[in-house]
Amino acid sequence: MAHFVQAIALGLLIGGVYALMASGLTLIFGVMRIINVAQGAFLVLVAMVTWWLWNRTGIDPIVASVVTTPMMFGFGWLSYRLLIARIRGSSPSMSVLLTFGFALVIEGVLNLTAGNKFKSAAPSYFEESFRVGAISLPKAQVFGFAAAAGVLAVLYYVLHRTWTGRAIRAATQNPSGAALVGVSAAGTGALAFAIGSATAGVGGSILSVLYPFFPASHYEWISRLLGIVVLGGLGSLPGAVTGAAILGLAETLTATYGSLGWSTLVFYLVIMAVLLVRPQGLFGARLREDAA
Amino acid sequence: MKSRTRRAHLVAAACLLVLAVYPVINPWQPYPQAVLLLGFLLAVQATSWNIISGYAGYVSLGHSMFLGLGSYTVGILAARWGVNPLWVAPLGGVTATVIAVLIGAVVLRTRGHAFVIITIAMLLAAQIIAVNARDLTRGSDGITLELPFWHRDFQNIPFYYAFLALLVLTVLFSAWIRRTKLGTGLIAIREDEGKAATIGVDTTRFKIVAYAASAFFIGVAGGVYAYYLTFINPVGSFAILGSVTIVLAALTGGRGTLYGPVVGAFLVNLVSEAATVYAGGVQSRVLLFGGALVLVVLFLPKGILPTVEAWWRRRRPAEVAYIEPLAVRERVPQPPEPGDVLLSLRGVSRRFGGLTAVDDVSLDVRQGTITALIGPNGSGKTTLFNLVTGGLPADSGEIWFDGRRVDGLRPWRRCHLGLGRTYQVTRLFKEMTVRENVVAPLADARWRTMVSDAVRGHEAERAGELLDLVGLGRFADQRAGALSYGQQKLVELAQVLMLEPRLILLDEPAGGVNPSLLGRLTDVIRELNARGVTFLVVEHNIPLVLDLCDPVAVLAGGRLIAEGPPGQVREDPAVLEAYLGDDRLPAVR
Amino acid sequence: MTAQPPRSPARRSRLTLTVAVAAALALTACGQRPSETRASEVDKPIVIGISLPLTGDFAQPGSEAKRGYEIWRDMVNAKGGVLGRQVQLKIVDDASNQDTVVADYTKLITQDKVDLLLGTFSSLLNYPASAVAEKNRMVFVEPAGGAPDMFSRGFKYLFFAQPATAPRQADVFVNYIKSLPEAERPKTAAYPSQDDPFALPVIKSMQTQLEALGVKTVYSEVYPADTTNFQSVASTLASRKPDLVAQGAVFEDGVGMVRSLKQLGFSPKMLFQTSAPSNSSQYSDGVGLANTEGVFYTVSWNEKATTPLNAEFVAAYRKAHNAAPAEDAADAFAAAQVLQAAVEAVGAIDQDKIKDWLHANTVQTLLGPLSWKENGEPKGSFLLAQWQGGKVEVVGPPELATSKTVVNPKPGWK
Known part of the structure; x- marks a missing residue:
């Protein structure tokens, strides 16, 4: 029983971190109908920067997100202005290809600068755990979860309580209507892309502690994150959180009671099963353009 | 337009001839043969990818999965049955097609973005299965295949011809699809899926068929490829970089065109080989491909062939014919009595x-x-x-x-x-010709209608008659987007009439x-x-x-x-x- | 619909044809059949063709192998070369890609007409590369690629220049366990392993042999190469408390497992990992130097060994690269030593004679003596190494040990 509770606890902690990582992806999709395939590369990029900071200056990796978050905000804003904005209006598949190419470029640059070695930041508390009865909660995971939950709460607040957030949500739901009331599509686009990238600032910092990574790790991450948002429903923030929790639990439970080898596959099977019943995902509304 | 197409075929035939005689002229050079045959392989993949992602506009980022599926099918069967891998290579195509239908049946029922994501996920899922289904695939140890049975002097020549033949078949298949109503239906889906559904295009079925069609030849090629490599394993067979190369090739040459993916494949293959030989280890290949992909999307989104063609069309604009008067009956017919x-x-x-x-x-x-x-x-x-x-x-x-x-x-x-x-x-x-617009509708759900010829024969003739009826017969080969608004309304009416x-x-x-x-x-x-x-x-x-x-x-x-x-x-x-x-x-x- | 602007169709296709034919003729460099033997020119340098993964997934071992080969070349040339001829290496990058490695070796053999070949890194690339060599009847000495299937293909020109293939790597550790008194042997063992052609066979073979000795298996699980999260495995291990944890660990998974075990506060009495602990400072940085104490692993080469040219190799490596030499570089050096010995013994560059000589003789290398079975599989055994006081010592087999003490049981985590 303790074993089971342990697995559930670990699964939920991991799920929280996944949720944060997927939130940027779903936000960007929601506003611009762009699948940012480079989000995984953003995460690895941040993880690399965090690792470097930690290695050089000893800054705690999770605290380092104070630096990496604004950095990614700027990086996202620039990426939007220099790359994504140039293909606005062309078919959505072009944006997939563009961000995919961008991801490869980031991977290649990291390859050349940081080398093809696994890295992982190990702050002092890494090997310690909180013990709750028979269950041990690794400190790094708990801190990561807390940071993720905090950022998600801020994100939720920004989207629902501020004018900027309302503008972004308006643009999500009805771009032409939003334009009528003075919300510029290009402006919110850049903003949403920057915010979406900024979530990778925290996400990547947490990643650098919890998982060993190297430049090509981004494939693995992006496929996980894409799985989460498809499962939850593209563009839905609650969907991303639910999808992330399901992935976290599926991975931990299969690893504990089944075989580690199949744990990722189980998640993909869940996605296919959900799509069979609900093609738009768990929380996804049918998009307007789905109607003829 | 027509003569231009014919010229393209002529050039293609000339290139084919040269490629076909090349090993005869220069038989003892396995290395250039190896470079060329890998070019054929990439061209087979890019041309196939073009069917779902170019014609129908549904981008697949996991298409190299079918190559791996073909390789594994052939590797496993050749070992089990003790036969030469070449003889069972077509079964690789069958596996690829079946898997494509299964995946397509789940994710292609709706419109939108799930497809592209699922294709990446399925590529990785295939890798996971190959790693874990050890009894079948020998896990990450991989499967070794026998060495080719022919004399070592001819080492790459049989592979060269096998891949060349596959390339020819794939291009012919792609060309055939493009000229059937299936092809016009796929373009219609790409251009406006909602509209396509209201002119009788069973979009779900069309997309699944296109996805399956885009898998078959890659699967067969995968079987031959496994024999060429003599070794397959999960990491090599289901590599995402393979998919990137396919996408890059098709996009560079011209997505949605017949020869664009082939041209792109040769270009990508030669550049990448040149980078290996001359640039050595200086560059990261990922950086090269990624950068190329970004540049192509930003600056050459239509690809080489369409860009060149558009440039040519600007230099030599087609003459625009004026609308000719139509012989309409003088006497206004009496409307029939209202019925049921x-x-x-x-x-x-x-x-x-x-x-x-x-x-x-x-x-x-x-x-x-x-x-x-x-x-x-x-x-x-x-x-x-x-x-x-x-x-x-x-x-x-x-x-x-x-x-x-x-x-x-x-x-x-x-x-x-x-x-x-x-x-x-x-x-x-708008990207189709007026004639294609009118041919595109399907009046029934029969498979025979779907694969009927859209360029010649009964359907095309009917389209011509209907265009004459609305008085726009002379515009048949114009791009629909170039017509005036009123003319477009008439074409749309002719389009509907095609449905009887x-x-x-x-x-x-x-x-x-x-x-x-x-x-x-x-x-x-x-x-x-x-x-x-x-x-x-x-x-x-x-x-x-x-x-x-x-x-x-x-x-x-x-x-x-x-x-x-x-x-x-x-x-x-x-x-x-x-x-x-x-x-x-x-x-x- | 797809054509470029033409002048006239006929003229255009004629032009294309001419260009293509010209290109075809230009490629016709030479008309020699692949099976015709190359004329050995006595005064020219011996060219050895190698394709290595200098970029891509295997860039790290690939680059180390390049260093190993280059150190060997410089040493040999300084002493007058092989057969009195200078040695030249033609190294090309295959970007860790199977297609490219096949094209590379095909080009090296048939286009560049290199005199000899040396192998590449990782089984993934050595499988197809060795097939190209075999087809062309070229001796292929590979510094890596010990997956068992490599030698089930009946290749005659393939030689693996390490002391043992993966399944035999476990023997030295099992022998050590056998040498212990009954009371000190582990009673229970857990065998997590990455699904990797070098790690998994080691652990599987170890499990079979230890079970025969009466060690009870309490856990045996294979995890995929991309596993990043070891907490669930670690928590299962912690709940079953085995005396021995033997992990088939490539690198990052070995570090990840130690970290997770430490988080959960479970320290086994014995910890064996296949190759992760051999990555010297990378490993100790990953798990913390204090936590390396007592960790066992197997290795093909040791810096302190007194084998031929080892000291010179270590010195040259340190001088050239200002770092501790890596096992991968030593393995490459050994592969080159093997080839050199055979060529010098045969006295000519004759692939068939070299092959026959290698099948019949033992070569002294910096990894120790190497000899081969008919299928190219080596007959030797690996070294058992252990981290002691922040350094690596060889503790088995006894005749090659650099330290008499063995840390057993392993102290708890720091």
Whole structure:
């Protein structure tokens, strides 16, 4: 029983971190109908920067997100202005290809600068755990979860309580209507892309502690994150959180009671099963353009 | 256009000839043969990818999965059965096709973005299965295959010809698809999927077929490739970089064109080999491919071949023919007597959030009539059309057509029953020619219709006749987007006629059309009506309605407020109020 | 629809044809059949063709192998070369890609007409590369690629220049366990392993042999290469408390497992990992130097060994690269030593004679003596190494040990 509770606890902690990582992806999709395939590369990029900071200056990796978050905000804003904005209006598949190419470029640059070695930041508390009865909660995971939950709460607040957030949500739901009331599509686009990238600032910092990574790790991450948002429903923030929790639990439970080898596959099977019943995902509304 | 296509074929044939004789001229050089045969392999993959992602516009980022599936099928079967891998290579294609159908059946039922994501996920899932299904695949140890049986002097030559033959077959297959109604249907899906569904294209089936078709030859090639490598393992067989190369090749050459992916494949392959030989280990290959992909998307989004072609077309614009007068019967035919009820709406409603766009409407359209549906802006006329054709589902009520209840059917099924429509703002497939636009509709769900020739033969002839009917025969080879708005309306009408519909819904046929074309339009409508086609027309041009239609139904605020002969409706106080009231209120849409 | 602007169709296709034919003729460099033997020119340098993964997934071992080969070349040339001829290496990058490695070796053999070949890194690349060599009847000495299937293909020109293939790597550790008194042997053992052609066979073979010795298996699980999260495995291990944890660990998974075990506060009495602990400072940085104490692993080479040229190799490596030499570089050096010995013994560059000589003789390398079975599989055994006081010592087999003490049981985590 303790074993089971342990697995559930670990699964939920991991799920929280996944949720944060997927939130940027779903936000960007929601506003611009762009699948940012480079989000995984953003995460690895941040993880690399965090690792470097930690290695050089000893800054705690999770605290380092104070630096990496604004950095990614700027990086996202620039990426939007220099790359994504140039293909606005062309078919959505072009944006997939563009961000995919961008991801490869980031991977290649990291390859050349940081080398093809696994890295992982190990702050002092890494090997310690909180013990709750028979269950041990690794400190790094708990801190990561807390940071993720905090950022998600801020994100939720920004989207629902501020004018900027309302503008972004308006643009999500009805771009032409939003334009009528003075919300510029290009402006919110850049903003949403920057915010979406900024979530990778925290996400990547947490990643650098919890998982060993190297430049090509981004494939693995992006496929996980894409799985989460498809499962939850593209563009839905609650969907991303639910999808992330399901992935976290599926991975931990299969690893504990089944075989580690199949744990990722189980998640993909869940996605296919959900799509069979609900093609738009768990929380996804049918998009307007789905109607003829 | 035609001669240009023929020239392209000539060039392709010449290249093929050279490639076919090359090993004969230069037999003892396995290295250039190896480089070329890898080029053929990439071209097979890019050409296949083009069927789903170029023609139908559904981008797959996991297409190298099919190469791996083919390799594994052949590797496993060759070992189990003790046969040469080459003989079982076609079975690799079969596996790839079956898997494509299964995946397609789950993710291609709806429109949108899930497909691209799932293709990446499935590539990784395939890798996981290959790693874990150890009894079948030997896990990450991989499978070794026997060495080729032929003399080592000829080491790469048989592979060279095998891949070249596969390339020729793949290109012929792709060309064949493009000239069938399947091909025009796929382009229609790419251009406007919602519209495609209302001209009888069973979009789900078309997409699944395209995905399956894009898998087969890659699967076969995968089998041959496994024999060439003599070793397969999960990491090598399901590598994402393989997919990147495919996408890059097709995109560079020209997505959606026949030869573009082939040209792109050779280019990518040669550049990448040159980078290996001359640039050594200086660059990261990922950086090279990624950078190339970004640059191509930003600066050459259409690809090399279409860009060159567009440049050529600008330099030598095609002559634009003026519309020629059409011989229409002098005497206006007598409309047939109204017959049985053809279309019947019973208490149909549709809400958008708090707004009830169509409110409990019951309406009968009788066989042989030209029924008008008028009403102020925002009264729900276009929504009603969408409910009838299946673009939107009704919240409540029943829709019957020709004695069958149709409100649960997909748009193309309704279409096959004889229901056609045009749009308020024309929705032609702008990248297609006028002729292709008219050939694209499918009047029934038979597979035979789907694979019938769209360029020559019965379907193309009919399209030509219909274009002549609306007086635009001379524009058949023009791009539809180049036509004037009024001409586009006529083409859209011809498109609908291709379905041999029994009822045509016309959404503001006169809107934006100049008077001379308008005269032709009414002539055509009368002519068709005389031949037994029923019309339901939404129109704001009241004189036209009064002249053309009987009976007239009036919609206001989503409700049906009047119905009857034109004269009677014109005097109806409720109608007058609805219209005059409209003047006092701002138009809300 | 797809054509470029033409002048006239006939003229255009004629032009294309001419260009293509010209290109074809230009490629016709030489008309020698692949099976015709190359004329050995006595005064020219001996060219050895090698394709290595200098970029991509295997860039790290690939670059180390390049260093190993280059150190060997410089040493040999300084002493007058092989057969009195200078040695030249033609190294090309295959970007860790199978297609490219096949094209590379095909090009080296048939286009560049290199005199000799040396192998590449990782089984993934050595499988197809060795097939190209075999087809062309070229001796292929590979510095890596010990997956068992490599030698089930009946290749005659393939030689693996390490002391043992993966399944035999476990022997030295099992022998050590056998040498312990009954009471000190582990009673229970857990065998997590990455699904990797070098790690998994080691652990599987170890499990079979230890079970035969009466060690009870309490856990045996294979995890995929991309596993990043070891907490669930670690928590299962912690709940079953085995005396021995033997992990088939490539690198990052070995570090990840130690970290997770430490988080959960479970320290087994014995910890064996296949190759992760051999990554010297990378490993100790990953798990913390104090936590390396007592960790066992197997290795093909040791810096302190007194084998031929080992000291010179270590010195040259340190001088050239200012770092501790890596096992991968030593393995490459050994592969080159093997080839050199055979060529010098045969006295000519004759692939068939070299092959026959290698099948019949033992070569002294810096990894120790190497000899081969008919299928190219080596007959030797690996070294058992252990982290002691922050350094690596060889503790088995006894005759090659650099330290007499063995840390057993392992102290708890720090």
